[in-house]
Amino acid sequence: MLTEKLNQIKKFYRRHRRLPSYSEMLKLFGFSSKNAVFKVVQKFIDEGLIKKDGNKLSPTSRFFALPLLGNIKAGFPILAEEDHSYLTLDEYLIGDPQSSFLLKVSGDSLIGIGIFDGDIVIIEQKKNANTGDVVLAQIDREWTLKILRKGYLEAANPKYPPFYPHQELQIFGVVKAVVRKFN
Numbered sequence: 001m002l003t004e005k006l007n008q009i010k011k012f013y014r015r016h017r018r019l020p021s022y023s024e025m026l027k028l029f030g031f032s033s034k035n036a037v038f039k040v041v042q043k044f045i046d047e048g049l050i051k052k053d054g055n056k057l058s059p060t061s062r063f064f065a066l067p068l069l070g071n072i073k074a075g076f077p078i079l080a081e082e083d084h085s086y087l088t089l090d091e092y093l094i095g096d097p098q099s100s101f102l103l104k105v106s107g108d109s110l111i112g113i114g115i116f117d118g119d120i121v122i123i124e125q126k127k128n129a130n131t132g133d134v135v136l137a138q139i140d141r142e143w144t145l146k147i148l149r150k151g152y153l154e155a156a157n158p159k160y161p162p163f164y165p166h167q168e169l170q171i172f173g174v175v176k177a178v179v180r181k182f183n
Helices: 002-016 022-029 034-046 089-093
Strands: 050-053 056-059 066-068 085-087 100-104 120-125 134-139 142-149 152-154 169-179
Touching: 002 022, 002 034, 022 034, 034 050, 085 089, 089 169, 134 152
Parallel strands: none
Antiparallel strands: 050 056, 066 085, 100 120, 120 169, 134 142, 134 169, 142 152
């Protein structure tokens, strides 16, 4: 029952880009009492799905979480086991939201490690990186995404040579995740 109410609120949010008011929830849920709406809202607040800012309701990152139903083998088929926990992609992909940002990849120099033209990469801003990290770097005043090696940058596509700096090589961030949308 609560899941159904949450889905109604999410549908409303997608349509209106805001959470419904108590009066709107009264109609949405088919309740006759605002007290019943208040109890449902309080449960969502207790579960960390929404929060109250003054007298206005707003979604938390958990509101947008998707169900993580378990593990699935990519080898021989097995019986899938359901887990029923929830996970937001932000929690899973972004370690430090304050120092992270997105870039859209253009080019094919990293296809050998599964980063393709049109992918979105999540970059965590940092000046230091380890050898082998995929980094956002400025080499001789030009920006690129490459694999960091000792003193140079390397592509993951044999048609590109190693990139040695003539003047300077600066690291501005490390790729933490790649997002690809099918269809």
